Amino acid sequence: MIVNDEQFRLKVGLAEMLKGGVIMDVINAEQAVIAEKAGASAVMALERVPSDIRKEGGVARMSPVRIIREIMGAVTIPVMAKARIGHFTEARILESLGVDYIDESEVLTPADDEHHIAKRDFTVPFVCGARNLGEALRRIAEGATMIRTKGEAGSGNIVEAVRHIRTIIREMRHLTILGKEELVHEAKVLGAPLDLVEWVAEHGRLPVPNFSAGGIATPADAALVMQLGAEAVFVGSGIFKSSDPEARAKAIVKAATYYKDPAMLLEASEELGMAMPGLDISKLPAEELMQTRGW
Amino acid sequence: MSATRKKLVGILALQGDFEAHEKALKTAGADTLQVRTAQQLDRVDALIIPGGESTTMLKLLGYMNLLEPLRSFAATKPVFGTCAGAILLANKVESPNQESLGIIDMTIERNAYGRQIDSRVAEVDYEGRPFEAVFIRAPIIRKTGPGVRVLAEYQGTPVLIEQGKHLASTFHPELTGDSRVHSLFLSKI
Numbered sequence: 001m002i003v004n005d006e007q008f009r010l011k012v013g014l015a016e017m018l019k020g021g022v023i024m025d026v027i028n029a030e031q032a033v034i035a036e037k038a039g040a041s042a043v044m045a046l047e048r049v050p051s052d053i054r055k056e057g058g059v060a061r062m063s064p065v066r067i068i069r070e071i072m073g074a075v076t077i078p079v080m081a082k083a084r085i086g087h088f089t090e091a092r093i094l095e096s097l098g099v100d101y102i103d104e105s106e107v108l109t110p111a112d113d114e115h116h117i118a119k120r121d122f123t124v125p126f127v128c129g130a131r132n133l134g135e136a137l138r139r140i141a142e143g144a145t146m147i148r149t150k151g152e153a154g155s156g157n158i159v160e161a162v163r164h165i166r167t168i169i170r171e172m173r174h175l176t177i178l179g180k181e182e183l184v185h186e187a188k189v190l191g192a193p194l195d196l197v198e199w200v201a202e203h204g205r206l207p208v209p210n211f212s213a214g215g216i217a218t219p220a221d222a223a224l225v226m227q228l229g230a231e232a233v234f235v236g237s238g239i240f241k242s243s244d245p246e247a248r249a250k251a252i253v254k255a256a257t258y259y260k261d262p263a264m265l266l267e268a269s270e271e272l273g274m275a276m277p278g279l280d281i282s283k284l285p286a287e288e289l290m291q292t293r294g295w
Numbered sequence: 296m297s298a299t300r301k302k303l304v305g306i307l308a309l310q311g312d313f314e315a316h317e318k319a320l321k322t323a324g325a326d327t328l329q330v331r332t333a334q335q336l337d338r339v340d341a342l343i344i345p346g347g348e349s350t351t352m353l354k355l356l357g358y359m360n361l362l363e364p365l366r367s368f369a370a371t372k373p374v375f376g377t378c379a380g381a382i383l384l385a386n387k388v389e390s391p392n393q394e395s396l397g398i399i400d401m402t403i404e405r406n407a408y409g410r411q412i413d414s415r416v417a418e419v420d421y422e423g424r425p426f427e428a429v430f431i432r433a434p435i436i437r438k439t440g441p442g443v444r445v446l447a448e449y450q451g452t453p454v455l456i457e458q459g460k461h462l463a464s465t466f467h468p469e470l471t472g473d474s475r476v477h478s479l480f481l482s483k484i
Contacts, residue, residue: 010429037354257309
């Protein structure tokens with residue numbers, strides 16, 4: 001399942017370049033410029049940030065092409081955009097547009113309630129969300145070349161992101177101590193291809209970069225998931241729904257680099273105002289959860 | 296036992312694929328240190344600036360007041376930049392104009408092949424043998440000064456160059472198994 005061909009290496013290659021950085025959600029060119037100036041390593045173009053999607057409801061789709069084009073024209077860093085789960089024609093449009101990465105994202109309303117996009121068929125690389133190792137490996141089998149733990153988008157609450165990164169790391173660690181004959185059973189339990197399970201058992205990590213998303217609102221949140229093993233962070237509503245987007249964006253960029261250095265984290269947190277309002281996820285009705293979208 | 300200590304190679308670890316360089320350096324037989332502060336920079340004998348986003352690294356260098364320390368470091372010690380690292384080393388950056396360290400006498404154009412869908416793997420000739428060059432949203436070196444020697448070319452433009460003890464490549468030797476370019480850099484220490 002791991003075809004280490006040119007395409008795979010180029011797709012993973014760009015993900016490698018984004019490590020240690022912050023990928024910021026933006027809804028227009030003006031926000032993209034603010035993100036780039038603060039040191040974002042990429043921006044994610046979307047129509048509405050997750051917390052607004054949550055509030056306003058309705059069907060959330062790929063961004064209007066015009067807005068993505070304006071964002072691509074406004075910044076020199078990579079531009080990602082979201083497509084609905086299973087919506088391969090939205091993905092083809094984004095590919096033709098020339099976005100640098102597509103996020104097949106649970107934040108948008110799924111277009112297919114059983115299947116994800118066959119991502120190997122594309123030249124543009126894909127990132128997908130995952131809550132556990134089985135989900136991550138299924139997405140990699142389909143061709144995702146970057147995984148991000150889902151967390152709970154638009155919640156401003158880090159608890160789900162922490163749960164998901166811990167789960168994936170624990171499940172990978174578990175595989176490394178199993179015997180060969182146990183891996184077949186484990187592949188069945190995980191619902192993941194055996195060869196990918198064997199690869200993880202041998203290397204103790206995913207065959208593609210593993211980033212974190214969903215609920216990061218402060219520099220401390222970013223540093224927390226990085227210390228738990230995330231290799232970069234996505235920040236959605238956390239920046240532009242705060243009282244101080246520019247300062248917060250800068251502070252989170254610093255935190256992603258100096259995540260092990262408490263003095264630097266203090267400095268980064270020093271002059272920040274109020275973070276975005278957060279949600280208690282245990283009080284959210286099950287149908288309002290975004291993380292359960294994806295199969 | 297040798298009286299001289301083993302050389303320590305730093306990798307600027309602000310953002311990007313610094314871990315891939317760390318691995319390549321270890322394969323080439325070097326001791327490594329991730330560099331995020333001026334104090335760490337003081338400890339190393341050479342420095343690699345990795346691939347990543349040059350604008351992100353530039354911001355962090357600014358936040359941490361590391362630009363001047365890096366320039367003084369390069370006055371006496373070797374620096375190797377790949378892709379974004381090469382952009383930071385140039386004395387002129389185009390598309391758009393941006394600040395840089397001005398360590399290597401060259402003009403470099405950012406994202407010059409296009410976007411990610413234009414990224415590519417190509418074979419380039421290095422020391423008479425093919426080297427697999429991985430270009431990811433790569434820059435193109437448009438002009439080089441008289442002190443610069445071109446070590447490899449692709450489509451008629453330089454992709455691996457040296458200027459005295461410094462080295463720059465627009466591709467990513469750290470993403471291939473071939474450690475010849477890293478060995479060349481180690482030989483400059």
